[in-house]
Amino acid sequence: MSDPVLATLNLNKSFGALKATDNVSIDLKPGEIHAIIGPNGAGKSTLIQQICGGLRPDSGQVLLCGQDVSGHSTQARAQAGLGRTFQISQLCMEDTVLENAILGAMGAEGLAWRFWQPALKRPELRDRAEAALERVGLSDDRDICCANLSHGQRRQLEVAVALTLSPRVFVMDEPMAGLGAGGSKRLTGFLDGLRVEAPILLVEHDMDAVFALADRISVLVYGKVIATGTADEIRASTEVRDAYLGD
Ligand code: ADP
Ligand code: MG
Numbered sequence: 001m002s003d004p005v006l007a008t009l010n011l012n013k014s015f016g017a018l019k020a021t022d023n024v025s026i027d028l029k030p031g032e033i034h035a036i037i038g039p040n041g042a043g044k045s046t047l048i049q050q051i052c053g054g055l056r057p058d059s060g061q062v063l064l065c066g067q068d069v070s071g072h073s074t075q076a077r078a079q080a081g082l083g084r085t086f087q088i089s090q091l092c093m094e095d096t097v098l099e100n101a102i103l104g105a106m107g108a109e110g111l112a113w114r115f116w117q118p119a120l121k122r123p124e125l126r127d128r129a130e131a132a133l134e135r136v137g138l139s140d141d142r143d144i145c146c147a148n149l150s151h152g153q154r155r156q157l158e159v160a161v162a163l164t165l166s167p168r169v170f171v172m173d174e175p176m177a178g179l180g181a182g183g184s185k186r187l188t189g190f191l192d193g194l195r196v197e198a199p200i201l202l203v204e205h206d207m208d209a210v211f212a213l214a215d216r217i218s219v220l221v222y223g224k225v226i227a228t229g230t231a232d233e234i235r236a237s238t239e240v241r242d243a244y245l246g247d
Pocket of ligand 1 (some may be wrong): 017018020038040041042043044045046047053
């Protein structure tokens with residue numbers, strides 16, 4: 001069995017009396033898509049934020065390629081190979097598609113925001129950004145202002161921004177959110193191809209996408225992982241049906 005590329009060990013995070021993640025231990029193996037599902041407020045985004053460094057756990061560890069990155073900044077984790085997309089868009093709406101992608105490429109090189117203007121002119125950053133846009137099919141839209149993109153195109157751009165890092169692992173928080181059937185189908189196909197490059201930890205409400213993509217699914221309810229298994233195992237679990245999937 002290959003070693004996990006990403007693992008959490010007993011992650012705990014409380015907000016006051018609320019346990020948002022309760023001893024969460026999950027892992028992600030090479031080539032795998034591991035989906036995290038669960039009702040609103042279950043702690044999915046809190047988990048993702050602890051993995052990516054935006055929130056410090058009360059206790060527990062995050063391992064990236066075997067290395068304990070628990071104390072590392074978001075930036076250090078990104079440079080160590082953790083690529084992510086957000087539940088709430090982090091794109092700069094007044095800037096163009098290409099400029100947003102270049103901003104991502106700057107992050108890959110550890111360049112701070114204030115170097116943005118000179119970075120726009122650096123060919124190696126531009127090449128990296130253009131290659132990522134090409135991958136998601138946004139090359140022709142490179143000069144469009146981000147505010148004028150459709151919702152689906154913004155989601156594609158977010159994936160492109162993450163791709164500029166050439167990540168070893170992807171962590172995605174609801175990438176299908178707000179996409180129509182066509183958009184979800186396209187993104188599902190794209191993620192399916194992406195897993196060979198870097199495995200994906202996928203938080204997603206779109207069950208068609210989850211069941212189509214996930215090698216394993218973990219179900220989070222009130223901060224606890226109540227089940228982990230294949231799509232068939234999760235569908236067949238009465239506990240999961242009662243807590244989340246319904247009939
Ligand atoms: P999910 O992504 O599964 O919908 P979240 O991780 O966003 O759930 O939230 C888990 C719980 O933690 C919710 O009850 C939410 O209200 C609470 N929560 C999340 N972030 C904070 C915060 N910064 N301060 C206080 N409570 C929070
Ligand atoms: Mg969430």
